[in-house]
Amino acid sequence: MPSTPAFPGGTILGYPRIGRRRELKRALEAHWSGRTSAAELAETLAALRLATARHLVALGLDAGDGSVPGSFSPYDHVLDAAVLLGIEPADRYFAAARGDATRPPLEMTKWFDTNYHYLVPEIGPGTPVSFADDAPVRWFTEAAQPADGGAPVVTRPVVVGPVTFLLLATAAPGAPEGFRPLDRLDDVVTAYGELLAALGAAGAPWVQLDEPALVADTATAGLAPGELAAAVERAYGSLTAVAGRPQILVAAPYGDLRTGDDDLLAVLAASDVEAIAVDLVRGEAPSRPVPGLATTTLVAGLIDGHNIWRADLAAHLDQAAALAATTGAGAVTVGTSTSLLHVPHDVDDETWDGTDGRDPRLAAWLAFADQKVTEVVTLANGLRHGADAVGAQLAAASAALADRAAAAGVVVPAVRDRAAALGDDDATRAPYAERAAAQADRLRLPALPTTTIGSFPQTPQIRAARNAWARGAATDAEYRTAMRDEIAAVITLQEELGLDVLVHGEPERNDMVQYFAEQLDGFAVTAGGWVQSYGSRCVRPPILWGDVSRPAPMTVEWTSYAQSLTTRPVKGMLTGPVTILAWSFVRDDLPLADVAAQVALALRDEVGDLTAAGTAVVQVDEPALRELLPLRRADQPAYLAWSVRAFRVATGGAGPDVQVHTHLCYSDFGEVIDAIDGLDADVTSLEAARSRMEIVPELHEAGYARGIGPGVWDIHSPRVPTTAEVTEQLTLAVRAVDPALVWANPDCGLKTRGYEETTASLRNLVAAAHAVRATL
Numbered sequence: 001m002p003s004t005p006a007f008p009g010g011t012i013l014g015y016p017r018i019g020r021r022r023e024l025k026r027a028l029e030a031h032w033s034g035r036t037s038a039a040e041l042a043e044t045l046a047a048l049r050l051a052t053a054r055h056l057v058a059l060g061l062d063a064g065d066g067s068v069p070g071s072f073s074p075y076d077h078v079l080d081a082a083v084l085l086g087i088e089p090a091d092r093y094f095a096a097a098r099g100d101a102t103r104p105p106l107e108m109t110k111w112f113d114t115n116y117h118y119l120v121p122e123i124g125p126g127t128p129v130s131f132a133d134d135a136p137v138r139w140f141t142e143a144a145q146p147a148d149g150g151a152p153v154v155t156r157p158v159v160v161g162p163v164t165f166l167l168l169a170t171a172a173p174g175a176p177e178g179f180r181p182l183d184r185l186d187d188v189v190t191a192y193g194e195l196l197a198a199l200g201a202a203g204a205p206w207v208q209l210d211e212p213a214l215v216a217d218t219a220t221a222g223l224a225p226g227e228l229a230a231a232v233e234r235a236y237g238s239l240t241a242v243a244g245r246p247q248i249l250v251a252a253p254y255g256d257l258r259t260g261d262d263d264l265l266a267v268l269a270a271s272d273v274e275a276i277a278v279d280l281v282r283g284e285a286p287s288r289p290v291p292g293l294a295t296t297t298l299v300a301g302l303i304d305g306h307n308i309w310r311a312d313l314a315a316h317l318d319q320a321a322a323l324a325a326t327t328g329a330g331a332v333t334v335g336t337s338t339s340l341l342h343v344p345h346d347v348d349d350e351t352w353d354g355t356d357g358r359d360p361r362l363a364a365w366l367a368f369a370d371q372k373v374t375e376v377v378t379l380a381n382g383l384r385h386g387a388d389a390v391g392a393q394l395a396a397a398s399a400a401l402a403d404r405a406a407a408a409g410v411v412v413p414a415v416r417d418r419a420a421a422l423g424d425d426d427a428t429r430a431p432y433a434e435r436a437a438a439q440a441d442r443l444r445l446p447a448l449p450t451t452t453i454g455s456f457p458q459t460p461q462i463r464a465a466r467n468a469w470a471r472g473a474a475t476d477a478e479y480r481t482a483m484r485d486e487i488a489a490v491i492t493l494q495e496e497l498g499l500d501v502l503v504h505g506e507p508e509r510n511d512m513v514q515y516f517a518e519q520l521d522g523f524a525v526t527a528g529g530w531v532q533s534y535g536s537r538c539v540r541p542p543i544l545w546g547d548v549s550r551p552a553p554m555t556v557e558w559t560s561y562a563q564s565l566t567t568r569p570v571k572g573m574l575t576g577p578v579t580i581l582a583w584s585f586v587r588d589d590l591p592l593a594d595v596a597a598q599v600a601l602a603l604r605d606e607v608g609d610l611t612a613a614g615t616a617v618v619q620v621d622e623p624a625l626r627e628l629l630p631l632r633r634a635d636q637p638a639y640l641a642w643s644v645r646a647f648r649v650a651t652g653g654a655g656p657d658v659q660v661h662t663h664l665c666y667s668d669f670g671e672v673i674d675a676i677d678g679l680d681a682d683v684t685s686l687e688a689a690r691s692r693m694e695i696v697p698e699l700h701e702a703g704y705a706r707g708i709g710p711g712v713w714d715i716h717s718p719r720v721p722t723t724a725e726v727t728e729q730l731t732l733a734v735r736a737v738d739p740a741l742v743w744a745n746p747d748c749g750l751k752t753r754g755y756e757e758t759t760a761s762l763r764n765l766v767a768a769a770h771a772v773r774a775t776l
């Protein structure tokens, strides 16, 4: 083993990969469109990796000891591990990620409780596993011995750990009943062992194995008590025995290593791994000596990798300094709680000029990735040289925090009072039977009513009109005319198609959360704060920094205009409180439940204005309801209680004759099925086409007995479903529940689709609904 004495003074678990100017996105898209060759792409990515490593050194991480993480991935780090193990061939990397003529893409799903999505590897009992791709070794060498002759950087290769890899994998099609990916642990560990030997031979002093699955009950569901601990012990027992390996850092971000059935911190401490990174933002610091830790470095994940607020450095320094004594760790260093993958690059890239809530004061309160690296370096220097050595930085951080706490808008007494006064009445509508009768009377809908989920195709013209207005290149009047023309066209189309409940089409919305964030007090939106969602896809989460209120109606004008053009009901469309929180950076100085209540009240006002203007149907979308579900089962009931309550507060002011819809997508609903019922919506539309209506009987069995719109058209592909297919889906639905409850609608909004397939698909959907209606 190399003789580097202790873990580096300060580190981050990972850095954004997308590039400060989204270089990765552009390089990938250029390659996929055939404009660049594989070799050109490889060259661009190598340059991006090297520039990133040198940038981190410039920010203060040590260039020589493995402080700089080698956390790059061309598309997804879980796919990289599958390629490393030979489960996916390296030369078909993007086909595995995106699908091509010969194969579908791997399934994609959420990475723990973040908004990053990874590709789910498939492994069966006979899948060959070997050390098949040495990218981590090549990337290490390319920075340590740079071909450009410039400054070398000794990086710390970062790879998904073997236990987490298998817990996130799924059984390959055709695997026998009862097979679990974790059954392949020994084979996978053997391959990882070869990787470690190769990294050691290349001179890497450290390797980081990410094991976030160790903190998540949701990833380990189905394991017997003690099984996870045994797997960890076995995997790291083998890996630490590899001759010539680098020192091993096991990182366990996104939660607490010590709760749940197995005390995994103790298991890792008892192993021969040299360092363990714990998440002290989500998890608790150990308050007792941990046996075995005396020979281990504890990397205290004090800087939040998941959010964008500047840290209380003085408090963190005290905490880090105390940890060695309380835990008995051989050494303590500081790091981020998670990879910085989840935050934008640099606060200073943004102009804090007062537009879109970009209050100039915010700049001093925020820490994006680069600021967080600096925070880690400050803490590391403080630990090494004493608090006085970093006195100025600690004082500046404290001053920024104090400024934020006292700033106007952060606490708005009227908003706090209103939220505090909320009672059960505010979250309770009339009994469903009464509502159903009043709505039937008012709406006079046929059986099996047809509708859509809200958005219609966002054509290049619509985007151009919106962007021109945002840039100031179009007047308010021009913008309004463009949006109204689009709304009119969408209404005409829906009438022609014969849909029963219409929508205005959402042409004015750049994004279903950002649109509201731009109009609510307490939010700021960034111009360039991009965060990778998956592959080349990025999102720009708004920043929720203050108490939330609604200065003016947000959607009423568009909905009312649409309604003025037709006698059929037009649905008002809102994004729900949980989804607004899930897709924003949320303040860390108020419990999420309280923040949700404020957003709910703002939405409640909007529902009130919509209904006062004559809107008879209002849909409040909650696609992220499942997304914020805590990773630990013990934390789930409290979350479900406040999230359901927020929805009910948002909709609770609607009279009995207002039909409240909700819409959910993007997830398995099994774990939140009671919560879906708890929302008490009159109609719930859900993604269901790919699972062939499975959700309909599931909801029914869970006691849900109100309107249900299982998606009958998978809108994720341009494929037009035939009338026969939709008829079959609807027939399954009306057999599973009372047909009077069933609606016919697509899986989700149509904004990513084109008009051609939209028109054809909706035509078939309406024809199928009519056919099934005739059989009832």
Ligand code: MET
Pocket: 453, 454, 455, 512, 573, 621, 623, 663, 665, 748, 749, 750, 751
């Ligand atoms: C991700 S859910 C999207 C719902 C939204 N109303 C839309 O139709 O686009």
Ligand SMILES: [Zn+2]
Pocket: 453, 623, 663, 664, 665, 666, 747, 748, 749
């Ligand atoms: Zn959806």
